[in-house]
Structure formats: C-alpha cells, structure tokens
Amino acid sequence: GAGVSQSPSNKVTEKGKDVELRCDPISGHTALYWYRQSLGQGLEFLIYFQGNSAPDKSGLPSDRFSAERTGGSVSTLTIQRTQQEDSAVYLCASSPWTSGRNEQYFGPGTRLTVT
Amino acid sequence: QQPVQSPQAVILREGEDAVINCSSSKALYSVHWYRQKHGEAPVFLMILLKGGEQKGHDKISASFNEKKQQSSLYLTASQLSYSGTYFCGTEGSSNTGKLIFGQGTTLQVKP
Numbered sequence: 001g002a003g004v005s006q007s008p009s010n011k012v013t014e015k016g017k018d019v020e021l022r023c024d025p026i027s028g029h030t031a032l033y034w035y036r037q038s039l040g041q042g043l044e045f046l047i048y049f050q051g052n053s054a055p056d057k058s059g060l061p062s063d064r065f066s067a068e069r070t071g072g073s074v075s076t077l078t079i080q081r082t083q084q085e086d087s088a089v090y091l092c093a094s095s096p097w098t099s100g101r102n103e104q105y106f107g108p109g110t111r112l113t114v115t
Numbered sequence: 116q117q118p119v120q121s122p123q124a125v126i127l128r129e130g131e132d133a134v135i136n137c138s139s140s141k142a143l144y145s146v147h148w149y150r151q152k153h154g155e156a157p158v159f160l161m162i163l164l165k166g167g168e169q170k171g172h173d174k175i176s177a178s179f180n181e182k183k184q185q186s187s188l189y190l191t192a193s194q195l196s197y198s199g200t201y202f203c204g205t206e207g208s209s210n211t212g213k214l215i216f217g218q219g220t221t222l223q224v225k226p
Contacts, residue, residue: 031212033212033214035216041218042117042202042216042217042218042219043157043202043204043216044216045213045214045215045216048212048213050212055211056211056213091156091157095212097212101145101162101164102145102162102206102210102212102214103147103159103162104147104149104159104204104214105159106149106156106157106158107156108155108156109156
C-alpha cells in the first residue's frame with residue numbers, strides 16, 4: 001500500500017516568510033508524528049497527534065511553530081516568520097497504534113532552506 | 116532526556132559482527148530501532164517492549180534490559196546493505212507513543 005507522503009519535497013523560502021508543510025499518513029494510522037533533522041544530526045521530536053488531538057506539543061521550538069491534523073488524516077506543520085535556524089529536513093511519521101505498539105513509518109521528508 | 120548511543124561510529128568488513136548500545140536515564144516502556152541511509156528516511160527495524168524481550172530479524176537482533184534501561188542491537192555477519200546510521204528511540208514509562216531518539220551510530224561496512 002501507499003506509504004507516508006510529504007509535500008513539498010523541497011522548499012526554499014526567504015527569512016520572515018511563512019511556510020506550510022504537509023503530511024499524508026498511511027491510511028488507518030491513528031498516530032502521527034513530526035520530527036526535525038538538521039544536517040548530520042539526530043531526530044528532534046516536535047509534536048505528535050492521536051487522532052486530531054495533540055497530547056504533547058513540548059518539542060515545538062517556539063510559538064512560531066504550530067501544527068494541526070484534520071479528519072484524523074492529513075497534518076500541516078506551519079512555521080511563521082521563518083528564521084535561518086529553521087533550515088532542516090522535516091520528517092513526518094505515522095503509526096497504527098495497535099496493542100500498545102507504535103512502530104513509526106516515516107515519509108521522505110521536506111527539506112526546508114531559509115535564505 | 117535523550118538516550119545515549121555508543122559507539123558513535125563503527126567501521127566493519129563484510130561478515131564481521133557489531134553491537135550498538137542505547138542507554139537511558141529514565142524508566143522505559145519500549146525501545147525502537149531504526150536505520151537511516153544517507154539521503155533517505157529512517158526505516159523501522161524492530162520494537163522491544165518492557166519485559167526484557169529479545170527479538171530477531173534475519174541477522175539483526177536486539178535485547179532490552181528494562182531494569183538497566185538499556186537496549187543493544189546486534190548485527191551479525193554484516194552485509195554491505197547494513198551501512199547507515201542506526202537510531203534508537205525510547206518511549207517513557209507509560210505508553211504515550213512519544214519517542215526520544217538517540218544521536219545515532221554510523222555504521223560503515225566495507226567489502
């Protein structure tokens with residue numbers, strides 16, 4: 001079946017502009033996660049959703065970052081007034097959340113470059 | 116708190132074995148292992164739930180010592196395809212679904 005998809009695959013934006021990153025999870029997966037990965041670094045947790053609710057937003061770096069999920073499916077990560085330090089690959093993952101198992105399946109990511 | 120992985124990097128010849136360790140300072144519900152190849156997304160390898168289980172997948176296996184809050188990934192008879200960066204992700208003592216990933220271990224397998 002179809003995996004997790006993300007769009008756009010690449011985004012170049014000027015400092016100060018707003019950007020929206022989209023994630024389409026695997027159909028039927030109830031949990032959805034956003035991570036950020038800077039060049040050569042590990043995976044930094046941003047936020048996760050169970051259905052349309054976000055139980056944990058603690059990883060969002062600042063109030064410029066927000067995310068929503070609608071219909072228990074598509075999620076959008078919005079970064080307002082982008083800064084150069086926001087440049088990174090933003091990865092989305094989804095999980096079936098069955099029997100306490102939450103293995104995560106990652107999308108290809110969106111590479112964000114802020115100039 | 117971020118789990119600590121060791122070693123940071125390892126270079127092997129084909130057919131050699133390797134062990135990657137993941138250590139947490141907090142009680143854990145589960146440990147996940149993922150592999151990421153350069154320029155690609157991380158790929159799920161296995162999940163270990165508290166209870167001290169050990170799992171295997173082909174020549175890759177893992178163990179989870181709940182009391183020590185440690186997990187180890189074992190790669191035996193390594194193949195070129197094993198090259199990549201391995202991340203452990205830890206889930207806290209309750210089944211919240213939130214994973215905190217280690218900094219990664221880069222594995223390079225040479226012919």
